[in-house]
Amino acid sequence: MEIKVMQNVLKANDVFADQTAELLKAKGIRLLNLIGSPGAGKTSVLELMIPLLKDKGLRIAVIEGDCATARDAQRIAVLDVPVVQINTGNGCHLDARQIGTVMTEFPLEDIDMVIIENVGNLVCPTGFDLGADEKIAVISVTEGDDKPLKYPRIFHEAKMVILTKIDLIPYTNFSLQRFTDALRSIRQDQELFLLSCTTGEGAEKLVERFWM
Numbered sequence: 001m002e003i004k005v006m007q008n009v010l011k012a013n014d015v016f017a018d019q020t021a022e023l024l025k026a027k028g029i030r031l032l033n034l035i036g037s038p039g040a041g042k043t044s045v046l047e048l049m050i051p052l053l054k055d056k057g058l059r060i061a062v063i064e065g066d067c068a069t070a071r072d073a074q075r076i077a078v079l080d081v082p083v084v085q086i087n088t089g090n091g092c093h094l095d096a097r098q099i100g101t102v103m104t105e106f107p108l109e110d111i112d113m114v115i116i117e118n119v120g121n122l123v124c125p126t127g128f129d130l131g132a133d134e135k136i137a138v139i140s141v142t143e144g145d146d147k148p149l150k151y152p153r154i155f156h157e158a159k160m161v162i163l164t165k166i167d168l169i170p171y172t173n174f175s176l177q178r179f180t181d182a183l184r185s186i187r188q189d190q191e192l193f194l195l196s197c198t199t200g201e202g203a204e205k206l207v208e209r210f211w212m
Ligand SMILES: Nc1nc2c(ncn2[C@@H]2O[C@H](COP(=O)(O)OP(=O)(O)OP(=O)(O)O)[C@@H](O)[C@H]2O)c(=O)[nH]1
Pocket: 036, 037, 038, 039, 040, 041, 042, 043, 044, 045, 066, 072, 119, 120, 121, 164, 165, 166, 167, 168, 195, 196, 197, 198, 199
């Protein structure tokens, strides 16, 4: 019985996800879903990337998901892009109905890409399709190099992985070789981007990928 309820929830979610995907496809808008643990650096990645992408002429809107506060939306709003904050209360992920509602708030005719920062969580957001073109995993050096092995689903679904806080590698026992081996054991064609939001190292390569 419990399984049936869960299936219905996911099915309902997928209907909204499909609607969003169709709407954005018709308008030529790309939708990205950033997924990572609390504090992995998701908002910092956006703060670094958005000005660089704006310089290239890309028109971006952002959806921020957090249990509470509008702190991340405030950080993005100063970059002068449309942003909506969704507070989920105790909810550990964003769902497709919420995303569909927010889309009506955006001037879609003037947007090329919508980026969702999901609620900080490496597990639950992975299971809820939001209609995005791709899920992007954001993971930081300080979380440890074994995380792909322990939380494989997101690293299986996300072709693109952003490893943040690489400036901290010298101060930790993080092994880039162990991390890469772990990733490759889950998915062979993974695209790994190394990034420091503190020094800006790796930003240019990431801009090229987002620009695709
Ligand atoms: N040293 C270093 N610190 C970083 C880097 N990226 C982010 N941080 C710091 O890590 C902390 C968390 O960064 P956020 O960008 O807020 O992380 P988040 O994933 O958006 O966090 P939640 O939205 O709460 O899940 C902040 O203090 C950032 O300044 C980095 O590349 N290097």
